[in-house]
Amino acid sequence: MDVSVTPATAPVVQLDAVTVIYGKNRALKNVTATFARGAVGLLGPNGAGKSTMLKSLLGFVKPDEGRMSVLGMNVAHDPLKIRARIGYMPESDAHIPGMNAVSFVAYCGELAGLPAVDAMQRAHEVLYYVGLGEARYRNVETYSTGMKQRIKLAQALVHDPDLLFLDEPTNGMDPKGRDEMLELVRDLGHNKGVSLILSSHLLPDVEYTCDDVVVMDKGQVAAQGPINELKGPAGRVFELRVKGDLRGFIDVLASEGMDVHATDEDVMRVFVPAGAGDQKAIFAAASRFGAQVRHLRPSVPTLEDVFAKAVGEE
């Protein structure tokens, strides 16, 4: 069996000018992206093309243009070798009907090429790991939404993949379950040496679990790179609420080199680049424009700022 090894620094996934068209809808438009080893977030609003990208990488969807490689192998030429080394956790509820959890996960292991005995042993191990150890003899169809999310992760892990594709892994989970799932994802990406691509529209999920991010918007890559770098160079972020002509004041701040993103009706986040001053510069601008500053609080740059900037939100 092929065990092609990619250098430790090589990206795990590369897309080169990939276009996917569904009828008249261009789901991916000339996408060029690189996913580094480790945990990478695939971020974007619903309909941005995240799931289409994952399904293209799995070979479910054939791109109309472009080239894709996963773990150094061409998706068009080696789909089976690639799938032998990746695990996929789909977004929608998915299981094999009529099986209990341990049979289901072991079956998935066998499908991935594990001998029956090893598959069963791995099934028990990964079910304990994802927190379903006590419920492993229950029929999957009786599971709650949160448990179904966990078993989808277990079936993706059973054959010990080098790379995981996780499509909205916290969908439908309660807060406690969501935290536990994020802990698992973070552990896999940071402590267990499993590279992963976490597709999500939830910024906190990506920020907590990933080091890098690819931001998608309307079928295109809006931003990509390490999250810390994307948060921007040295500078300060302020949360600000003003009374007056909001639109005009935003234009004034922008003309002075500040990035402004509205987060609520009258609340905005203002990024003041290094060298452009501090809160005094905001007060001065407000004074000149005649706007009343009702609230100003120092903040830190978040992935939300990166996302808002990338997709052009105001």
Add this chain to the structure above:
Amino acid sequence: MPIHDQSYRHYAGSKAAPGRSWTVIAWAGIKTMVKKRTFLGLLIFAWFPFIVRAVQLYISANFAQAALFAPTAETFRQFLEQQDFFVFVITVYVGAGLIANDRRANALQIYLSKPLMRSEYIAGKLAVLFVFLTLVTLVPALLLLLLQVMFAGSFAFMQKNLFLFPAITVASMVQVLLASFTMLALSSLSNSARYVGILYVGITFFTSAIYGALYAITGSSRVSWISISANLSQVVDVIFRLKPRYATPWPVSLLVIIGLLVLSTSVLERRVRGVEVVT
């Protein structure tokens, strides 16, 4: 340090090369069905005609008074025809949910994210039906042939009817493959096994009913190609070197069967995908 580490561990064992997953799918499907008592009962019941025929072979071979029951080539043709009923019931019972249940549970994306091709998935599902259908057609028919030799204590019957072994094999294969492919194709069209079962029964009876109506109107059996079961009977008659029972030329019936197999394959190719693209 914990007594037993329940954290995630990497797998250091061996993995099989891609290409054998269809056997895993087939074996899982067979095990699932065999666990059902109703189905086991059905399988056992499907062997009653075999027992009756075996008794017939024994009596005719051992009692001169029962020479009337001596087997001919047609005996084996009749046996396969009797098994048509069980083929039909098992096809509906086993086959209706083979792909439909996977579609209902979104299992296709799980299957196809593993190192297996769509053709392997289809082969695995086909194998489940194939195994059970050959268990009630080819296997008992060949066993009967063997019993005939054993009871008679000579190869005279076999030598006289050398064509029987290939005829039984080919006829059973046509019967089994037609049922398996058409049912699997129907199963891929819906998320409901119940609906698929009704559809299969409906198509089978509807085509026969149409033929019956046309026969009543025209008085000719030349339109028997409309009926799926009539086409099968026609071709199997020819395989057993018997006079075809309908006026439709047998190559036409064969073409209809081949057409159904091609159509079913095409449906499966379109419907078994990891993602359903709605444009």
